[in-house]
Amino acid sequence: MIKLFENISEKEMLQLKRILRASTFQYPKNINILSNVNRDDFIALIEKGTVELIYTDYEGNKTVIEELTAGEVFGTLTSSIRSEGITCITKEETLITFIEYDQITNDEIIKNDFYIIFVKNLIKILTEQLSTRNIRIELLTKRTTRDKLLAYFKYMDQKTGDGSKTFKLPLTHTELANYLSVDRSAMTRELKYLKEEGFIEQIGKKIILHY
Amino acid sequence: MIKLFENISEKEMLQLKRILRASTFQYPKNINILSNVNRDDFIALIEKGTVELIYTDYEGNKTVIEELTAGEVFGTLTSSIRSEGITCITKEETLITFIEYDQITNDEIIKNDFYIIFVKNLIKILTEQLSTRNIRIELLTKRTTRDKLLAYFKYMDQKTGDGSKTFKLPLTHTELANYLSVDRSAMTRELKYLKEEGFIEQIGKKIILHY
DNA sequence: TGTAAAGTGTTGCAAATGCAACACTTATTT
């Protein structure tokens, strides 16, 4: 199910795609899908497979910015795909549909009965992305690793929670350290302190908060 | 001129506002405008005046997250207005129009001739905000104050620049330190080192890059 | 215009952090 076409039937989706002049491509594993990207702004829908946005700095160090899977959407206006050092790599065989931004308001589409649902979906996707960005900024502006971790845990608890103060870490430590932009080993050290001081308990991937 | 109604005449704007069930309020200076905010998601248009989004932490320290002026737009889905510790204060006499998100796709509005322009404007606003968030995240993930400053300067040069490697700082040092989430005095120190090592020159608010 | 408020530059010091290196465990791949 593709977020952008939620509540739109298969048949209507195909029609909308045609009107939007969408084009679909299939990529093997480990392909840089935007190597020959043109100038126009676009949205990319991942129909099947996985794509990673990777940042490579001037020394060659690589960081995974985002992992995107089937149903998800990305594009020039929602991610900094055009920035220097950013590449977009398929992790497996992947099917992607591209829609040019200008087509989103073309003359034909606005007459379509499902346009209003399509627009609603698009706006929802954009505002959801804004929300995830705002949350990350809130975490990144914390000055210490401890504050970042505590704020992240609190957020995870609220998000997944039934008020149980218990949740499962959805990221590896390496990924979490990247997400919070701290050194992995320093983060592990801080986690140890938090456990020793009784702020949290950790059983495997499960975290229990005591604050 | 309100971004959300760009390319829409005064007359049509009033009509759209009526269909969208928009309501306008006038606030004196230093008022917390969202003290009695309801549950529904909304967009707020600043018609006149200035509003600041302020974060107050558990110790009472305040940080200005965003300053918004006439023509700009904010809302529950684009800013973390609902988060704990966030307040929204008028800096002067301010006129604000509220539109509920659900109204953006109401039955009447989608028949309006100017709806398509309105939607285009809304999508443009959302993607612009996403872009500013992405840039800030890119800066905040730099590990050192030096890297944050160099990346910020590079960005400012690209943005305002004619390739002259010269631009005017649009923020006070205090504001820039908050934006980059570093200690102000430590930032001043780092700026001094950057000047001493010849990476930058600074004449008043003007910055000249040598890298 | 005079006073209060906000911003700036500087510095010593303690604390937090990144870095590097290593051994070890867990996944993934062939």
Added chain:
DNA sequence: AAATAAGTGTTGCATTTGCAACACTTTACA
């Protein structure tokens, strides 16, 4: 099943950073 890659926990050490305090300048405003 063996081999390779990715992730984890730990530690010493150098560096960076935040913090606090202060004097001084600039801006805002009553």
